[in-house]
Amino acid sequence: MINKNMYALGANRSCIRELFEYGRQRAAVVGAENVFDYSLGNPSIPAPAGVNEAIKAVLEEMPSLAIHGYTSAPGDLPLRQAVAEDLNARYDAGVRPGDLFIGCGAAPELVSVIRALAVENSEFIAVAPFFPEYRPFVESSGGKLVVVPADIPNFQIDFAALEAALNANTQAIILNSPNNPAGTVYTAETLGKLAALLEKKSAEFGKTIYIISDEPYRELVYGGVTAPWIPGIYDSTVVCYSWSKSLSLPGERIGYVYVPEKCADHDDLYAAVAGAARAGGHVCAPSLIQKVIARCVQLRPDLQAYDENRRLLSEALRSYGYEMARPDGAFYLFVKAPVGSSKDFSEKAKLEDLLLVPGDDFGCPEYFRICYCVSRDLIERSLPIFEKLVKE
Amino acid sequence: MINKNMYALGANRSCIRELFEYGRQRAAVVGAENVFDYSLGNPSIPAPAGVNEAIKAVLEEMPSLAIHGYTSAPGDLPLRQAVAEDLNARYDAGVRPGDLFIGCGAAPELVSVIRALAVENSEFIAVAPFFPEYRPFVESSGGKLVVVPADIPNFQIDFAALEAALNANTQAIILNSPNNPAGTVYTAETLGKLAALLEKKSAEFGKTIYIISDEPYRELVYGGVTAPWIPGIYDSTVVCYSWSKSLSLPGERIGYVYVPEKCADHDDLYAAVAGAARAGGHVCAPSLIQKVIARCVQLRPDLQAYDENRRLLSEALRSYGYEMARPDGAFYLFVKAPVGSSKDFSEKAKLEDLLLVPGDDFGCPEYFRICYCVSRDLIERSLPIFEKLVKE
Numbered sequence: 001m002i003n004k005n006m007y008a009l010g011a012n013r014s015c016i017r018e019l020f021e022y023g024r025q026r027a028a029v030v031g032a033e034n035v036f037d038y039s040l041g042n043p044s045i046p047a048p049a050g051v052n053e054a055i056k057a058v059l060e061e062m063p064s065l066a067i068h069g070y071t072s073a074p075g076d077l078p079l080r081q082a083v084a085e086d087l088n089a090r091y092d093a094g095v096r097p098g099d100l101f102i103g104c105g106a107a108p109e110l111v112s113v114i115r116a117l118a119v120e121n122s123e124f125i126a127v128a129p130f131f132p133e134y135r136p137f138v139e140s141s142g143g144k145l146v147v148v149p150a151d152i153p154n155f156q157i158d159f160a161a162l163e164a165a166l167n168a169n170t171q172a173i174i175l176n177s178p179n180n181p182a183g184t185v186y187t188a189e190t191l192g193k194l195a196a197l198l199e200k201k202s203a204e205f206g207k208t209i210y211i212i213s214d215e216p217y218r219e220l221v222y223g224g225v226t227a228p229w230i231p232g233i234y235d236s237t238v239v240c241y242s243w244s245k246s247l248s249l250p251g252e253r254i255g256y257v258y259v260p261e262k263c264a265d266h267d268d269l270y271a272a273v274a275g276a277a278r279a280g281g282h283v284c285a286p287s288l289i290q291k292v293i294a295r296c297v298q299l300r301p302d303l304q305a306y307d308e309n310r311r312l313l314s315e316a317l318r319s320y321g322y323e324m325a326r327p328d329g330a331f332y333l334f335v336k337a338p339v340g341s342s343k344d345f346s347e348k349a350k351l352e353d354l355l356l357v358p359g360d361d362f363g364c365p366e367y368f369r370i371c372y373c374v375s376r377d378l379i380e381r382s383l384p385i386f387e388k389l390v391k392e
Numbered sequence: 393m394i395n396k397n398m399y400a401l402g403a404n405r406s407c408i409r410e411l412f413e414y415g416r417q418r419a420a421v422v423g424a425e426n427v428f429d430y431s432l433g434n435p436s437i438p439a440p441a442g443v444n445e446a447i448k449a450v451l452e453e454m455p456s457l458a459i460h461g462y463t464s465a466p467g468d469l470p471l472r473q474a475v476a477e478d479l480n481a482r483y484d485a486g487v488r489p490g491d492l493f494i495g496c497g498a499a500p501e502l503v504s505v506i507r508a509l510a511v512e513n514s515e516f517i518a519v520a521p522f523f524p525e526y527r528p529f530v531e532s533s534g535g536k537l538v539v540v541p542a543d544i545p546n547f548q549i550d551f552a553a554l555e556a557a558l559n560a561n562t563q564a565i566i567l568n569s570p571n572n573p574a575g576t577v578y579t580a581e582t583l584g585k586l587a588a589l590l591e592k593k594s595a596e597f598g599k600t601i602y603i604i605s606d607e608p609y610r611e612l613v614y615g616g617v618t619a620p621w622i623p624g625i626y627d628s629t630v631v632c633y634s635w636s637k638s639l640s641l642p643g644e645r646i647g648y649v650y651v652p653e654k655c656a657d658h659d660d661l662y663a664a665v666a667g668a669a670r671a672g673g674h675v676c677a678p679s680l681i682q683k684v685i686a687r688c689v690q691l692r693p694d695l696q697a698y699d700e701n702r703r704l705l706s707e708a709l710r711s712y713g714y715e716m717a718r719p720d721g722a723f724y725l726f727v728k729a730p731v732g733s734s735k736d737f738s739e740k741a742k743l744e745d746l747l748l749v750p751g752d753d754f755g756c757p758e759y760f761r762i763c764y765c766v767s768r769d770l771i772e773r774s775l776p777i778f779e780k781l782v783k784e
Contacts, residue, residue, distance in 0.1 A: 001511045001563065001599060002657055002664045010667030046456035059447060064438035068641045104496060108673030119393045140671035207393060249460045251679025265394055272394045275402025279532035281500030286678040287643025
């Protein structure tokens with residue numbers, strides 16, 4: 001006998017993966033250059049040269065057993081020290097190496113934090129639009145995912161809807177800013193209001209409501225916008241970070257959980273995160289890459305290509321009459337379907353080999369997502385299709 | 393509120409880790425060379441030179457985006473093809489690349505397979521002595537771990553005890569051969585009897601009882617012994633493999649799940665394994681190392697140093713009067729405490745800075761474990777302590 005829920009998760013691909021696979025099939029038929037694939041958030045800017053230089057340096061300088069051996073489960077101390085120093089320099093954050101748990105990217109880190117907080121009848125809130133994998137992460141941890149509708153067209157937070165969703169079973173609210181799929185960034189004002197509401201409700205319910213801050217796009221912001229440091233605004237914020245996007249290392253599976261000292265029940269929560277990782281088979285994060293990142297934490301991405309794509313595409317689409325969320329961060333445009341549902345619009349676009357992810361699975365069916373981590377040439381050649389579609 | 397089970401898993405270290413940490417503390421006091429630390433199964437033979445050469449070659453030959461980008465969730469096709477070819481050449485195994493799911497080492501792979509098979513009231517059998525993490529893996533997946541007592545002194549399988557443990561709720565039996573902690577290898581005869589029993593019982597209960605074969609030590613065998621290929625003996629065997637020990641890459645977190653074509657409910661089980669991995673936050677195994685292993689699957693470990701350690705230590709200990717399990721595989725000796733419990737004996741040894749893991753957590757309290765992946769010099773200097781202890 002097979003577990004039906006696990007079967008369903010394995011048998012039913014996400015709609016993003018589905019679309020991506022469709023694109024590969026079409027590429028085989030019409031040629032890769034004729035498929036305008038905006039489906040997948042796979043960085044198109046290479047890792048900074050310093051990363052591969054650091055790999056070579058580690059291979060030169062360290063013995064094989066030290067490079068490839070087990071590290072401690074929470075991660076190599078030099079890496080945790082380097083991350084703490086970097087965060088403290090940037091945010092005056094008061095991070096101690098022992099507050100950090102090096103994980104295999106944001107996805108398993110989120111699972112560990114959710115499992116650490118999953119108690120009987122617990123509810124986790126996602127603010128639409130949200131990354132669809134939050135649902136299996138929460139539900140397979142025994143929790144209930146509660147979705148707060150999107151704040152259209154600003155894509156900040158609809159506080160009336162959020163307040164209505166909070167109750168004594170709420171364990172945490174999952175934030176993702178800069179946001180996938182909206183490309184929007186929560187302002188300091190939004191986060192301040194959120195902190196005040198969570199403090200009020202935590203007091204009212206006699207328990208802590210945590211923020212789980214999923215922030216792999218933290219450094220991907222444009223036009224002078226910055227992503228506020230959320231633990232500086234709300235104490236009980238657990239950060240799940242990854243170098244997947246900031247250093248263009250999505251395949252390497254490396255990031256960290258940060259449980260701030262001021263977080264409620266700090267020691268117990270940190271232990272529970274480590275325990276949940278252990279229950280999931282975490283032994284340590286990949287060791288060579290840990291050593292490499294320890295030498296690279298101060299590298300920042302060169303965002304020029306993303307920024308150029310962002311401007312080119314958003315300005316062209318606006319000139320054709322499309323409406324969209326403010327594209328301040330990540331590498332996504334979230335665009336309103338001109339008429340009807342984004343699903344219908346995406347199907348029409350598919351007929352032109354233009355691949356756009358409908359917003360349904362993100363909890364926002366009026367909008368579709370464009371991943372602009374593609375070549376400039378592809379964008380330029382796709383523009384006439386966007387123009388044609390809006391005119392139809 | 394924090395999940396109590398996850399907290400307990402994080403707050404209570406395994407006795408192995410506890411002992412290892414104690415060793416580090418003692419090393420700071422008496423000097424590292426005076427602590428005879430046999431606690432941790434961390435390979436002491438470096439990875440074959442071909443591994444680091446392959447890393448450099450991948451960095452030279454492939455673009456950064458291809459090296460560090462996401463792979464598909466089941467793993468890079470070239471790696472799966474290379475593994476299939478290697479297994480087919482060695483075992484005439486009929487492995488197809490699509491039967492393989494590249495994972496982050498045996499631990500998370502075991503968790504995925506267990507979750508895929510965890511249904512209501514399901515039981516998983518471990519044969520003592522067994523790797524203690526099986527317990528949290530099974531219990532946090534909602535299953536029940538049933539322990540079959542050790543077959544002392546042969547460390548094969550006590551079939552009467554196993555038969556008594558099997559029932560209609562049994563979903564799988566977890567095997568680990570070559571065995572941690574016993575260092576023993578199941579013979580073809582043992583595995584043949586096991587297959588016959590499981591076939592009989594599967595028919596009787598009208599369901600398939602699977603074997604989950606945890607085999608990171610498959611290639612670590614000595615003195616002409618080989619570890620039989622278990623899917624060749626019992627169709628419904630799911631293999632969890634890791635290159636941690638065979639290529640001395642324990643920190644890199646890379647291995648595979650193999651679901652054989654002949655396995656009952658092959659397609660559904662493979663999907664459920666993939667779904668369970670997804671639920672645990674698996675996105676892909678580390679990408680650079682996937683590319684590296686694809687070039688290294690035919691490398692085999694140079695076992696000379698382990699074999700020399702094994703002979704030196706086992707012959708000396710036998711000459712002092714110790715009894716032990718046949719040390720045919722892995723890098724462990726499993727030795728009977730001369731008098732009383734292995735816990736008491738380990739405590740006495742600790743007073744001499746000789747660190748031996750008592751067998752209690754392995755389900756075999758009469759024996760203690762020695763990890764002989766240490767330097768020859770350390771072994772030689774520790775022998776007088778072993779001799780002294782047995783004489784007391």
